[in-house]
Amino acid sequence: MQHSGTTHQDRSKKFKAPLHGGKGIPGYTYGTKIVTKSPVSLKELALLKNTILWTDEDEKYIRMSREVLEDQTDDILDVWYSFIQVEPQLAIFFSHKNDHRLNKDYMDSVRLRFKQWILDTADANYDQQWLNYQHEIALRHLTRKNQTDDADSVEKISFRYILALVYPLTATLKPFLAKRQTHNAEDVECMYQAWIKSVLLQVCLWSQPYVKEGDF
Numbered sequence: 001m002q003h004s005g006t007t008h009q010d011r012s013k014k015f016k017a018p019l020h021g022g023k024g025i026p027g028y029t030y031g032t033k034i035v036t037k038s039p040v041s042l043k044e045l046a047l048l049k050n051t052i053l054w055t056d057e058d059e060k061y062i063r064m065s066r067e068v069l070e071d072q073t074d075d076i077l078d079v080w081y082s083f084i085q086v087e088p089q090l091a092i093f094f095s096h097k098n099d100h101r102l103n104k105d106y107m108d109s110v111r112l113r114f115k116q117w118i119l120d121t122a123d124a125n126y127d128q129q130w131l132n133y134q135h136e137i138a139l140r141h142l143t144r145k146n147q148t149d150d151a152d153s154v155e156k157i158s159f160r161y162i163l164a165l166v167y168p169l170t171a172t173l174k175p176f177l178a179k180r181q182t183h184n185a186e187d188v189e190c191m192y193q194a195w196i197k198s199v200l201l202q203v204c205l206w207s208q209p210y211v212k213e214g215d216f
Helices: 008-014 042-051 056-069 073-086 088-094 104-123 128-141 159-164 166-171 174-179 185-206
Strands: none
Touching: 042 128, 042 185, 056 104, 056 174, 056 185, 073 088, 073 104, 073 166, 088 104, 088 159, 104 128, 104 185, 128 185, 159 166, 159 185, 166 185, 174 185
């Protein structure tokens, strides 16, 4: 959910002018030059999208979801965080390393980027910058965990829980897609299916650093 070698204050200054929205979110580096290029090519991304049955209709509906979700992001995060905090196998990833107490400052910092992730998912154009940032997110789950926020926490997130969270995150999103009642049931279902596909696609990309070289 993270760079090292500078103080938290220095990093905050560096990260306050991202090129893709999210201004003022410490550690949010989408579209900046400090994000390394993804080892996954755009051609490979296209093949993944084909495999997950991504269509132009999915793109239409996930973009439709942004208007529905943009003023509900805090409520969505309340649901997601309440689940994470009561499940010890998940809470440990946001806890102090030595005594496993929840690290509220760390959770709050990650929450700001998690909130922006909802909007980025709805806005995604699947270009090179988007692909690069998926790799950055993947590294922040593994080799760069804790670095962005100078967090004193466990060193990595076990990939099995990233994969398992696809269901609770997408299932709990559906009521929010329907809440505004501005779209009919068919539109809500299409937005929901597009979200399932998009989250699965992102988790596939986040798996890359976890997989032995040559096996991804």
